Amino acid sequence: MLEWLQRTAVAVSIRDSLYSFPVLESIHVVGLALVFGTIAILDLRLLGLASTDRPVSRLMADLLKWTWAAFALTALTGGLMFSTNAIVYFHNTFFRIKMLLLVLAAVNMLVFELTARKTMARWDGGPSTPPAAKVVAALSLVIWVGVIVAGRVIGFTATRTSVPAQAQPDPNFEDLLGLPEK
Amino acid sequence: MNQFALWLASTPPSVFIQEHNAWAVPAIQSVHIVGIALIMGSVLMIDLRILGLAWTDRTLQQTTNRFGPWLTGSLWVLLATGLLMVVGEPVRELVSFSFWLKMALVALGALVAVSFQRALRRHDQQWERTVAQGSSLKLLAVVTFFVWIGVIFLGRLIAYDHVWGSWSPAKRL
Numbered sequence: 001m002l003e004w005l006q007r008t009a010v011a012v013s014i015r016d017s018l019y020s021f022p023v024l025e026s027i028h029v030v031g032l033a034l035v036f037g038t039i040a041i042l043d044l045r046l047l048g049l050a051s052t053d054r055p056v057s058r059l060m061a062d063l064l065k066w067t068w069a070a071f072a073l074t075a076l077t078g079g080l081m082f083s084t085n086a087i088v089y090f091h092n093t094f095f096r097i098k099m100l101l102l103v104l105a106a107v108n109m110l111v112f113e114l115t116a117r118k119t120m121a122r123w124d125g126g127p128s129t130p131p132a133a134k135v136v137a138a139l140s141l142v143i144w145v146g147v148i149v150a151g152r153v154i155g156f157t158a159t160r161t162s163v164p165a166q167a168q169p170d171p172n173f174e175d176l177l178g179l180p181e182k
Numbered sequence: 183m184n185q186f187a188l189w190l191a192s193t194p195p196s197v198f199i200q201e202h203n204a205w206a207v208p209a210i211q212s213v214h215i216v217g218i219a220l221i222m223g224s225v226l227m228i229d230l231r232i233l234g235l236a237w238t239d240r241t242l243q244q245t246t247n248r249f250g251p252w253l254t255g256s257l258w259v260l261l262a263t264g265l266l267m268v269v270g271e272p273v274r275e276l277v278s279f280s281f282w283l284k285m286a287l288v289a290l291g292a293l294v295a296v297s298f299q300r301a302l303r304r305h306d307q308q309w310e311r312t313v314a315q316g317s318s319l320k321l322l323a324v325v326t327f328f329v330w331i332g333v334i335f336l337g338r339l340i341a342y343d344h345v346w347g348s349w350s351p352a353k354r355l
Contacts, residue, residue: 148215
């Protein structure tokens with residue numbers, strides 16, 4: 001399956017391009033910055049450390065659609081990067097740690113839905129939140145920082161498969177602008 | 183600049199980071215990413231407030247008071263970790279087109295953030311009814327958001343400076 005994935009036309013075209021991988025990585029960082037940035041605002045509210053003058057439900061309405069949109073962008077670009085070197089990433093320890101942390105983040109979210117969220121009507125407007133909400137929020141911050149660290153380490157431990165020497169790379173930025181080679 | 187980068191690479195702090203690069207570089211970069219994430223969250227919220235898409239139950243002043251300190255605080259964290267990265271890998275950073283274009287965009291983004299917070303504090307109530315409703319501030323909000331996205335792109339492109347062709351000074355080394 002992994003072998004098939006990294007032989008697909010999409011994976012090959014990203015591998016052979018000078019730009020695709022750096023651009024995918026950049027979009028991935030923009031996406032994860034928005035995911036973590038928006039989640040942190042909600043987690044700090046649940047911990048009672050910021051925005052305590054606003055109801056949690058209003059914060060969720062303001063934030064979570066952007067979190068999910070950014071997450072979709074991050075998952076898409078992550079999947080495309082994975083496809084370029086699927087076998088190496090799949091066997092990379094830090095890739096596996098990152099995937100495990102993402103599962104933990106989902107479980108953590110589910111725990112919130114099943115516990116504190118059920119009684120939210122009672123504590124929504126006030127500055128103090130139930131212990132379950134605080135634990136979930138603290139865990140969320142730790143897990144997402146872990147995702148960022150593991151993700152960064154993947155870049156240092158999994159090397160890109162080298163582009164075959166005979167493959168013609170894309171024209172660089174200068175060629176695109178039609179500037180003469182100096 | 184090449185000479186300076188080579189000199190910097192020979193100094194003890196740089197040598198220390200180079201010798202411990204297996205953990206030091208990813209650790210510094212991770213803190214750097216957390217910092218830019220906090221900036222993106224804060225900029226997104228202030229910009230959405232200007233566009234009337236979030237925090238509509240709070241004034242622009244209140245929203246900026248909530249996120250402004252996080253924005254400037256994160257900028258200092260980014261400056262500190264960024265400086266460590268320059269010290270740790272001087273040639274990779276300083277001899278790169280992406281790095282200098284990124285610095286220009288960071289200066290622009292920081293200037294907008296600081297002068298916006300100052301102007302808002304000065305004009306307060308009156309602004310809230312006039313300028314804050316205007317389309318030029320809305321345009322500024324959108325442009326600023328893309329300036330920070332540009333900063334992230336260029337930050338990542340430091341590792342791929344060859345995409346700039348002969349604009350990359352690394353090519354001439």
